[in-house]
Every structure is written in C-alpha cells, then in structure tokens.
Amino acid sequence: MSKKNRRKTLTKKEGMIRKGEFRMDDSKIYIILTIVMFHILPLALVMLGEKGQEVLLMSFLVMLNPIFIALTGLIYGIRKGYNSKYPLFMGVIASISIPMYYNFETNSYMMQTLMVMAVVYIAFSFVSTAVGAFIKKLMNL
Numbered sequence: 001m002s003k004k005n006r007r008k009t010l011t012k013k014e015g016m017i018r019k020g021e022f023r024m025d026d027s028k029i030y031i032i033l034t035i036v037m038f039h040i041l042p043l044a045l046v047m048l049g050e051k052g053q054e055v056l057l058m059s060f061l062v063m064l065n066p067i068f069i070a071l072t073g074l075i076y077g078i079r080k081g082y083n084s085k086y087p088l089f090m091g092v093i094a095s096i097s098i099p100m101y102y103n104f105e106t107n108s109y110m111m112q113t114l115m116v117m118a119v120v121y122i123a124f125s126f127v128s129t130a131v132g133a134f135i136k137k138l139m140n141l
C-alpha cells in the first residue's frame with residue numbers, strides 16, 4: 001500500500017470561526033457600554049420631554065441601537081472569539097429597555113416592537129460576533 005492511500009489519523013481541526021469561552025471578567029466593559037447605551041442615554045432623552053421621546057424612538061430604536069450592537073459584537077468577536085452566550089446577553093439587555101423607555105400608543109404595538117427588535121438585536125449580535133471571530137481567525141490573533 002502506498003503512502004497516498006493510507007488513511008490519516010483523524011484529528012479535530014479548528015473550524016472557520018474561532019470559538020472562545022465566555023467569562024464575565026472579559027465581557028464587563030461590553031456589558032457596561034451596552035447598559036449605558038440602552039438605559040442611561042434613553043433615560044436622559046426621556047427627561048427632555050416630548051422632543052427627547054421622539055428622538056429616542058426615531059434614531060435610537062431603529063438606527064443607533066442596532067449599529068451599536070453590531071459594532072460591539074464585531075469588536076468582541078475579534079478580541080475574544082465567538083461565543084453564543086454573549087449575543088444572548090446583549091439581546092436581553094437591549095430588549096429590556098424597550099418597555100422601559102419607549103412610549104407606544106398601545107401595549108400590543110409595544111409587544112410587537114419588543115419581539116421584532118429582540119430578534120433583530122440578537123441576530124445582529126450573533127452575526128457580528130461570528131464575523132469578528134472569523135476575522136480573528138484570518139489575522140491569527
């Protein structure tokens with residue numbers, strides 16, 4: 001039998017995405033930044049009254065919050081690798097702010113928005129963390 005036909009021993013290869021462990025010590029700064037973005041800034045805008053509420057609804061809920069989630073997920077993925085607990089943490093922290101600070105006409109509209117935005121936040125976080133971990137793998141960090 002030639003060497004080409006011999007079966008190599010099976011070794012577990014590392015996948016395309018570099019995985020990492022989730023530790024609260026490594027994630028503290030990301031969680032603190034998320035709490036500031038989703039709870040402290042909206043509270044300041046709610047205190048401004050009707051105009052602050054309008055700015056909060058139009059810019060934060062639809063544009064700034066998903067961008068923030070994606071950027072922090074990307075940075076976390078590059079620095080720490082992929083972990084499925086981090087996106088879930090970010091999605092929960094972000095979703096809790098919707099019934100607290102956003103003023104909707106009816107409760108059913110608020111619940112629909114909460115469910116849709118929770119899925120959006122978690123999806124953005126999952127994808128950006130995976131992309132960051134892939135970039136980490138490409139750069140061999």
